[in-house]
Amino acid sequence: MEMPEEVAIVASETSPxxxxxxxxxxxxxxxxxxxxxxxxxxxxEVDSVILSTCSTLQYTSSIVSEMLGIKxxxxxxxxxxCNSGTSAIISAFCEIAAGLCDCVLVIGAExxxxxxxxxxxxxxxxxxxxxxxxxxxxxxxxxMRKFGTTEEQMASVSVxxxxxxxxxxxxxxxxxxxxxxxMNSRMISDPLKKLDCSFVCTGSSALLLASKRKAKELTxxxxxxxxxxxxxxxASLSQVLSKGEAGLNTTREAAREAYKMSQTEPRDIDVVxxxxxxxxxxxxxxxxxxxxxxxxxxxxVAQQQLSINPRGGLLGCGHPIGCTGIAQTAxxxxxxxxxxxxxxxxxxxxxxxxxxxxxxxxxSVIILRS
Amino acid sequence: MEMPEEVAIVASETSPxxxxxxxxxxxxxxxxxxxxxxxxxxxxEVDSVILSTCSTLQYTSSIVSEMLGIKxxxxxxxxxxCNSGTSAIISAFCEIAAGLCDCVLVIGAExxxxxxxxxxxxxxxxxxxxxxxxxxxxxxxxxMRKFGTTEEQMASVSVxxxxxxxxxxxxxxxxxxxxxxxMNSRMISDPLKKLDCSFVCTGSSALLLASKRKAKELTxxxxxxxxxxxxxxxASLSQVLSKGEAGLNTTREAAREAYKMSQTEPRDIDVVxxxxxxxxxxxxxxxxxxxxxxxxxxxxVAQQQLSINPRGGLLGCGHPIGCTGIAQTAxxxxxxxxxxxxxxxxxxxxxxxxxxxxxxxxxSVIILRS
Numbered sequence: 001m002e003m004p005e006e007v008a009i010v011a012s013e014t015s016p017x018x019x020x021x022x023x024x025x026x027x028x029x030x031x032x033x034x035x036x037x038x039x040x041x042x043x044x045e046v047d048s049v050i051l052s053t054c055s056t057l058q059y060t061s062s063i064v065s066e067m068l069g070i071k072x073x074x075x076x077x078x079x080x081x082c083n084s085g086t087s088a089i090i091s092a093f094c095e096i097a098a099g100l101c102d103c104v105l106v107i108g109a110e111x112x113x114x115x116x117x118x119x120x121x122x123x124x125x126x127x128x129x130x131x132x133x134x135x136x137x138x139x140x141x142x143x144m145r146k147f148g149t150t151e152e153q154m155a156s157v158s159v160x161x162x163x164x165x166x167x168x169x170x171x172x173x174x175x176x177x178x179x180x181x182x183m184n185s186r187m188i189s190d191p192l193k194k195l196d197c198s199f200v201c202t203g204s205s206a207l208l209l210a211s212k213r214k215a216k217e218l219t220x221x222x223x224x225x226x227x228x229x230x231x232x233x234x235a236s237l238s239q240v241l242s243k244g245e246a247g248l249n250t251t252r253e254a255a256r257e258a259y260k261m262s263q264t265e266p267r268d269i270d271v272v273x274x275x276x277x278x279x280x281x282x283x284x285x286x287x288x289x290x291x292x293x294x295x296x297x298x299x300x301v302a303q304q305q306l307s308i309n310p311r312g313g314l315l316g317c318g319h320p321i322g323c324t325g326i327a328q329t330a331x332x333x334x335x336x337x338x339x340x341x342x343x344x345x346x347x348x349x350x351x352x353x354x355x356x357x358x359x360x361x362x363x364s365v366i367i368l369r370s
Numbered sequence: 371m372e373m374p375e376e377v378a379i380v381a382s383e384t385s386p387x388x389x390x391x392x393x394x395x396x397x398x399x400x401x402x403x404x405x406x407x408x409x410x411x412x413x414x415e416v417d418s419v420i421l422s423t424c425s426t427l428q429y430t431s432s433i434v435s436e437m438l439g440i441k442x443x444x445x446x447x448x449x450x451x452c453n454s455g456t457s458a459i460i461s462a463f464c465e466i467a468a469g470l471c472d473c474v475l476v477i478g479a480e481x482x483x484x485x486x487x488x489x490x491x492x493x494x495x496x497x498x499x500x501x502x503x504x505x506x507x508x509x510x511x512x513x514m515r516k517f518g519t520t521e522e523q524m525a526s527v528s529v530x531x532x533x534x535x536x537x538x539x540x541x542x543x544x545x546x547x548x549x550x551x552x553m554n555s556r557m558i559s560d561p562l563k564k565l566d567c568s569f570v571c572t573g574s575s576a577l578l579l580a581s582k583r584k585a586k587e588l589t590x591x592x593x594x595x596x597x598x599x600x601x602x603x604x605a606s607l608s609q610v611l612s613k614g615e616a617g618l619n620t621t622r623e624a625a626r627e628a629y630k631m632s633q634t635e636p637r638d639i640d641v642v643x644x645x646x647x648x649x650x651x652x653x654x655x656x657x658x659x660x661x662x663x664x665x666x667x668x669x670x671v672a673q674q675q676l677s678i679n680p681r682g683g684l685l686g687c688g689h690p691i692g693c694t695g696i697a698q699t700a701x702x703x704x705x706x707x708x709x710x711x712x713x714x715x716x717x718x719x720x721x722x723x724x725x726x727x728x729x730x731x732x733x734s735v736i737i738l739r740s
Binding site for chain 2: 005049054056057058059061062063065066071072073074075076077078079080081084087090091093094095096097098099100116117120122228229230231232233234235236239254257357358361362364
């Protein structure tokens with residue numbers, strides 16, 4: 001593959017995550033208005049608006065464009081369940097790298113009361129076990145059985161991420177928790193307890209992407225998209241489990257591709273936002289992003305040399321479905337510009353975003369560099 | 371703008387348009403199965419699946435990928451109301467031109483019973499006049515008043531397109547109509563009668579796009595995407611009417627851009643599929659695509675030197691919302707390969723697709739060449 005034209009993130013904003021019922025339009029506009037306030041972008045320069053949301057309203061991206069006073073070339077809404085956000089970012093990357101656009105606004109917005117994305121109803125083989133926690137509990141039991149991973153190790157993931165989110169002013173959960181609190185929280189689907197689970201919430205986030213030429217006009221701290229990897233193996237749990245093991249095969253493939261494209265290795269990564277929809281998923285992602293060998297994820301929680309989920313991840317921040325991948329990327333972009341505030345990881349230069357959907361049936365990995 | 375990497379349409383199929391209630395998944399798979407049957411593409415070679423539909427189901431593109439036995443890098447659903455189809459094609463173009471994908475499957479599928487895209491409910495300024503026919507009747511009255519366009523001229527558009535669709539085996543309407551029949555059909559919103567209006571129906575269509583390298587492996591008759599233009603001015607009628615005239619300003623801007631990118635002029639175009647959601651829209655599109663001067667659209671119906679809507683357009687084929695732009699493009703691709711069957715226009719080499727949404731608040735124009 002030839003190296004595509006260089007594409008930069010030139011601005012990023014995330015609005016506070018809440019449990020409020022909000023208009024998807026108001027949610028979508030808020031972080032964009034912050035971007036317009038803080039950068040010198042003229043609204044006429046926005047060539048494209050991509051809205052990532054699982055909302056079922058129609059013509060939403062054009063409505064948001066009108067509300068923002070933008071008259072772009074194109075605008076559309078995109079969804080791919082929990083993996084929507086990074087899909088939107090990669091689509092924006094392609095519009096610029098293809099030479100059709102210079103400046104693309106990517107917005108993620110989701111309201112907690114949108115129930116349509118919470119159940120995996122299409123997969124009849126799951127029967128009534130159609131909530132995400134059901135597959136996550138299968139993964140947890142499998143990992144415990146095969147690798148000796150413990151419930152305490154899983155709890156430690158939640159403890160770390162809640163500690164991080166306690167420093168993050170936009171996070172839904174600002175109170176740290178202890179291993180005991182996680183272990184004693186209500187059992188949801190054995191062995192996963194309430195505090196092992198992320199919480200679907202309301203939230204929005206936006207990124208402004210630009211071509212190399214345009215990026216130089218807009219910022220002195222562009223963050224470059226250097227690696228992109230994606231893999232989809234279908235939609236159902238049977239596809240994910242087809243090799244008889246609970247592993248994030250799509251994540252492995254996406255990560256390999258992103259490392260290759262960016263000419264980086266796992267040890268080059270300074271800061272990570274990974275898709276910790278459940279505590280076990282963070283442990284599995286350590287392995288499938290190649291930060292630690294297969295089976296060692298449980299132990300890696302305590303041994304971390306990378307800064308993983310500094311904003312608090314999904315467990316700490318909440319999980320506004322179509323917004324999550326964009327908020328993850330906004331955090332890494334902020335980290336690499338040194339503007340992450342209280343969650344700042346010192347001296348980071350290369351960051352990785354991991355976003356996925358529906359038991360890992362699809363995954364995206366993006367690698368950014370300052 | 372630099373010229374992006376060359377991207378070709380290597381296969382296209384459209385399933386019959388109907389009034390049947392159908393599963394969006396079955397609809398989406400049908401034209402793809404035809405493509406797999408007729409080409410030598412290996413399913414493992416499909417890098418990306420983009421599904422254009424206004425269906426409100428979740429994770430649809432990944433479900434369709436699984437049903438088709440494809441494990442692409444990425445898959446997502448995209449919508450932008452009636453302008454969804456060409457938005458999906460342009461996104462696929464970008465994925466290939468950016469160098470991330472070699473082979474992208476673009477699918478449009480819509481079921482008539484999806485009501486969510488039929489009303490323009492977001493635009494409160496329209497009051498109860500929130501059906502597409504309401505703005506179309508404003509446009510018709512304005513065009514009649516300013517340019518002397520007649521109801522008979524509008525009726526002639528329907529007559530032409532129904533004559534064309536009578537030769538098209540996949541069209542919803544196979545019976546030709548006369549000017550008298552159109553004029554005497556039920557008044558819907560003065561001056562537009564029932565036979566001046568397209569009919570929202572069930573349908574699906576798919577295209578396989580490929581990089582230059584891949585296209586050579588897959589077909590000896592690639593159709594090249596040479597020009598792309600898009601413009602969005604918002605979502606509401608007030609934006610469209612802001613200059614005090616009923617004109618398709620977004621279509622004009624999109625057409626200018628597509629002509630420029632493809633280095634063609636209106637007189638170079640041999641065959642056209644334009645967005646005749648209502649008979650008046652075809653007359654306006656003649657002008658705003660620069661085939662005839664402003665105000666001359668009514669007379670152009672009888673003077674046509676171009677072959678416009680040879681498959682029968684939306685008036686003759688029906689209008690399966692998220693599928694329409696893809697079915698239009700499939701028709702032009704078929705025309706340019708000489709495989710359009712009974713609707714074939716002789717000797718065409720350059721074709722244009724015009725797709726738009728919500729009173730022309732957004733438009734896309736694509737120019738193809740054999």
